Each structure stands twice: as C-alpha cells, then as structure tokens.
Amino acid sequence: MMLRGLWKLIWIELKVFLREPLGAFGTIFIPVVIFIGLGHVTALKAGPSPLAASSFLHVGLPVLASLLIAISSVLSLVTIISIYREGGILKRLRATPLRPQTILTAHVMVKLLLTAATLALMLLAGKRYYPVGVHAPLFRFTIALLISTWSILSIGFVIASIVPTARFAQPIGAVILYPMIGFSGLFAPVASLPPGLQLVAKALPLTYAVSLLDGIWKGDAWSAHLGDLAALVAVFILCTALSTKIFRWE
Numbered sequence: 001m002m003l004r005g006l007w008k009l010i011w012i013e014l015k016v017f018l019r020e021p022l023g024a025f026g027t028i029f030i031p032v033v034i035f036i037g038l039g040h041v042t043a044l045k046a047g048p049s050p051l052a053a054s055s056f057l058h059v060g061l062p063v064l065a066s067l068l069i070a071i072s073s074v075l076s077l078v079t080i081i082s083i084y085r086e087g088g089i090l091k092r093l094r095a096t097p098l099r100p101q102t103i104l105t106a107h108v109m110v111k112l113l114l115t116a117a118t119l120a121l122m123l124l125a126g127k128r129y130y131p132v133g134v135h136a137p138l139f140r141f142t143i144a145l146l147i148s149t150w151s152i153l154s155i156g157f158v159i160a161s162i163v164p165t166a167r168f169a170q171p172i173g174a175v176i177l178y179p180m181i182g183f184s185g186l187f188a189p190v191a192s193l194p195p196g197l198q199l200v201a202k203a204l205p206l207t208y209a210v211s212l213l214d215g216i217w218k219g220d221a222w223s224a225h226l227g228d229l230a231a232l233v234a235v236f237i238l239c240t241a242l243s244t245k246i247f248r249w250e
Contacts, residue, residue: 005097007107010113017110027152030116031068034120038217063186065145066210068118069152070112070180073143075173077153081107081160082169091250099201106246108153116142144216150211151232154239180206185214204237 058120068241084090093103123138183197184190184206190198201207224228229247 003021006106006109009103010109013106013110014113017114022216028118028121030124031064031118034064035151048159052087061215063210065115066148066184066186066206066213068115069149069183070177070206071117072149074152074156074159074177074180077107077111077156078160078163078173079166079169081157081165082166085248085250086166088250096247097155097219104157108150111153112146112149115145121140130178137216141213141216144212147229147232151205151236152209154236155244157242157243158239161169161243180204183207200202205232208232208235232248 081090084093090103119142150193155176156173159173160169161170179200183193184204185199185201190201190207208228208231212225212232215225215228216222
C-alpha cells in the first residue's frame with residue numbers, strides 16, 4: 001500500500017512539474033543546450049581533429065552533471081517545498097494515509113528522475129555530435145551520480161526545513177549554492193586554491209561529489225574514492241537526521 005501511494009505521488013509530482021513548460025525547459029533542456037553549444041564551439045576551434053571534442057565530452061559531462069545536481073537539489077527542491085508549505089499543501093498531504101517519509105521520498109525520486117533524464121539527453125547529444133568512440137563507465141557513473149544526488153538532496157531538505165516562506169527560498173538557496181559551485185573544483189582544481197579556500201572547499205559536500213563523478217567518469221576504481229563516498233554518506237546521514245528533527249509541515 002505504501003509503495004503504491006509512493007508511485008502515485010511521484011506520478012502526480014511529475015505531472016505538476018511538466019505542466020510548467022518553462023520550468024521543464026530550464027531544468028532538463030537548458031543544460032543539454034549548453035552542453036551542445038559549448039561542445040560545438042570546442043569542435044570548431046579544434047578543426048578536423050576529434051581530440052578536443054573528445055576531451056570536452058570526457059570532462060564536460062561530469063562537470064555539467066554536478067552543476068545540475070546542485071541547482072536541482074538546492075534551488076528547485078527548496079522552492080517547491082516552501083511553496084507547498086506556504087500553500088498548505090504539505091499540511092493536507094500529511095493528513096492523508098501516506099507517511100511523511102513517503103511524501104518526502106516522492107520529492108527525492110522526482111529529482112532523481114529529472115537528473116537521469118537530463119543526463120540521458122546529454123549522453124545522446126554527445127553521441128550525435130561527437131562520435132569519437134568515448135568509452136566511459138556509464139553504469140558506474142550512474143551509480144556515482146545517484147549517490148551524489150541523494151547526498152546533495154539531503155542538504156536541500158535541511159534548507160527547506162528552515163526557510164520561512166517561498167519568497168526567501170531562492171535567495172537562501174543561492175547563497176548556499178554559488179559558493180559550493182565556485183570552490184568545489186568544478187572550474188579549478190582544489191589543490192590550486194589558496195590554503196584558506198582549500199579548507200572551505202573541503203567543507204563543501206559538492207567538492208566530494210565533483211571528485212567522485214570526475215574520477216569515475218575517467219575510469220578510476222571505487223577504491224580510489226572511498227574518502228569521497230564516506231563524505232557523501234556522512235552528509236546524507238547527518239542532514240537526514242537533522243531534517244527529520246527540524247522539518248516543518250506548516
């Protein structure tokens with residue numbers, strides 16, 4: 001019964017999301033368009049040689065996937081939960097036979113599905129525009145992406161637990177999101193940062209997500225990223241425990 005209710009709620013949330021074309025376009029298609037555009041520019045600069053395009057696909061995909069994780073979990077999720085709370089939707093959902101854990105899990109699953117859809121479109125776009133024989137461990141990368149997404153989503157729930165209204169959701173999420181993007185190794189190696197910023201980077205969960213995704217995509221073994229996995233699992237456990245204590249339904 002609980003599983004049936006979970007799938008029904010997931011389906012409802014997906015339909016609600018897709019009813020807003022701009023939201024769906026911004027969440028799913030814009031990252032793909034950016035990926036294709038940047039790759040096309042890279043290919044033009046490289047000329048007939050496929051090496052640069054292959055290198056961009058090899059590095060660009062985990063970077064864009066990591067950005068997608070952060071944006072989807074910290075901004076979109078916080079905003080949706082805040083709107084639902086302010087509109088009394090969470091209160092009404094809690095009054096149904098569904099358990100609170102089922103309601104929150106449905107939101108997590110929707111975000112995972114949207115992330116997977118965007119990643120799949122990126123892969124298809126890469127094969128279409130860059131048929132250069134890139135052989136990436138897709139299954140292992142997908143597992144790494146799910147682990148990273150689950151961990152970052154738990155941070156989103158902590159933020160959603162303390163945001164007073166939907167009006168403050170985007171600004172508070174942005175204050176947390178943008179430093180994570182800037183100092184997590186997406187644009188420059190963490191080791192190249194000044195010592196003070198390296199300490200900041202090591203305190204950010206997205207740093208370990210970027211390291212894990214980039215390493216697995218390049219073919220590293222799981223054993224080379226045990227520290228990243230441990231950090232992401234610890235963040236998930238800590239944030240989940242905290243959000244269950246402070247989450248407000250109304």
